[in-house]
Amino acid sequence: MSKGPVDPKLRGETAYARLKEEIATGKMMPGSRVREVEIADRLGVSRTPVREALRRLEADGLVTHAPHMGAVVATLDHSAVIELYAMREILEGTAARFAARHASEVEIQDLAYLVETELDRAEDPAALAQINRAFHSALYHAGHNQFLLKALGALSDAMILLGGTTLAVDSRSTTAHEEHMAMVKAIAARDPDAAEEAAREHIRNAQRVRLKLLRAAMVDNH
Known part of the structure; x- marks a missing residue:
């Protein structure tokens, strides 16, 4: 037929x-x-x-x-990248705070599992980037706030324009893993303040590496 x-x-x-x-x-x-x-x-x-x-x-x-x-x-210029990470710090910090309050034990276990999985893919930036996206998505959903989830979804679309992952730079995969561990530890301890600060620090560190990549790209193009 x-x-x-x-x-x-x-x-x-x-x-x-x-x-x-x-x-x-x-x-x-x-x-x-x-x-x-x-x-x-x-x-x-x-x-x-x-x-x-x-x-x-x-x-x-x-x-x-x-x-x-x-x-x-579309292309993101330097100012747009600064603005994007500023919003990401606020929204992801809030997601971590909410997760510390509202995440189920299963969701916390899933976050911990994803962090553990990072160790097995430390030498594969592409696979590590995929796990990283899964971790942040799980974090967003663990906050259990539909309006925050929509805002983070729009932000994730803009992040696509940044190009390659910062996890391929120097020892960023190691420090990012440690930062993820700190976030999960604070969420598991039901400590909203610590969870938000850990998430904010994670994004600030990612921004520093991203700006380093942008500067390098500008030098290569001139």
């Missing part, structure tokens, strides 16, 4: 997910042009779902329009 036509909304959802993943993994770099026809050919779909996907990516702030170029993958 032949299958019926695929719902255009499903095609649009698939195109959106694929393009978002390509931006996150660096296949589509910040500043690169986004051509509907080229993307449609690559994904094997018509231009309609691609157009819908690009509208959603533009609403997410991941795609923008540049003079004489058209649609391009």
Whole structure:
């Protein structure tokens, strides 16, 4: 029996997910042009779902329009990175505070498990970055606040534009692991103040490494 036509909304959802993943993994770099026809050919779909996907990516702030170029993958300048990490410190600090108050024992055990898993992937930055994303997602959900979760989701979309993980720099994977341990320890102890401060320190340290990467990239481009 032949299958019926695929719902255009499903095609649009698939195109959106694929393009978002390509931006996150660096296949589509910040500043690169986004051509509907080229993307449609690559994904094997018509231009309609691609157009819908690009509208959603533009609403997410991941795609923008540049003079004489058209649609391009958005780029974060130095000021935007500072602003992004400032908000991340506030929101993730709040998520950790809420988690210390509201996380179930199972959620705390899951956070601890993810931190332990980091040790097994210390030499694999890509795998470590995936575990790191899982840890932070688990932290957000452990806060049990739907409005905070939505704000963090929007922030996570913007983080995609930062490119490669800071965990590949120097000894960052080791210090990040220690910072995650401190966060879980404070959450397990039901200490909101310590949990928030541990999360804030974690983000501040990540920001310092990110700015170091940005400076290095500027030197390489000149």
